[in-house]
Amino acid sequence: MTGLLVRPATSADFAAVARLTVAAYEADGQLKGEHGYAEVLADVTHRATHGEVLVAVDEATGEVLGSVTFVLPGSPYAELSGPGEAEFRMLAVDPAAQGRGAGAALARACVDRAAALGCAAVVICVRGGFAASAHRLYERMGFVRLREKDWSPVPGVDLLGLRLALTGQS
Template identity: 80%
Template sequence: MSGLWVRPAEPADFPAVARLTVAAYEADGQLKGEHGYGTVLADVSTRAVSGEVLVAVDEVTDAVLGSVTFVLPGTPFAELSGPGEAEFRMLAVDPGAQGRGVGAALAKACVERAAELGCTAVVICVRAGMAESAHRLYSRLGFVRAPEKDWSPAVDVDLLGLRLDLTRG
């Protein structure tokens, strides 16, 4: 993970975040048959108003390599989180930067942010057919299946809930 740092996104980062998020979702085949989700992914300014958009940046080139949106319950982009829980969404790594620890750095930053805010857990959802590498990443970080958080936002889009308990020492 050396050579990366995670920081809050600035408005100047928004075009790069939009581009890489849509590119990452397209590369994973997650936008096939989607009705408008690419537009939601590209609307970084709306996400930034509703939550915290974080970026992973290459320390040498200052290029944005990945991004994630961190939200709390009751905010417009929160889908799963309940009282005391934080959630992150739209974690995306530029396809050209995959394998460098960018996704892990962003997920860990969200877990750290949740702990700073006194949250008891972090919840996320992953697409049932998502790449095995993503499932392994979340498992390594301690996320476990939370079937009660499963849901389907659209026909043929099944999302699996995962939860990380922050109260265990």
């Protein structure tokens, strides 16, 4: 999408980020039967304190179309990353803006950030059976499944571990 800008979120973006993240997870069916995860998704202030929240913005309108949280090992939001790895979480695009390239731009920004920091890889987890478009995006970017990184935070929520090795990084 032309006219798309990825930048760090400001506190003025937090309400939009909270709204669109919860809406995206709800639209994809990922909050059915969940207890409390919508509140975690909506707590953008906490995410920004413990990681880097990025937003994809329509340059023409200033509208926040999507967001993602980038973290390093040791962050309260790091689930899979180990030494030399970065991770991103909670990538979400407003359901009304999906298909415009915001998700890909956010994922690419996280990979670029990891490379700039000298990370050897980026790891993520995706919910099995959900978000087919996200699975396709990550596959196109070169992420590969690591079954040993699969896990389940609560019964009935199965997360698949994916990893992208960064070329030229140790």
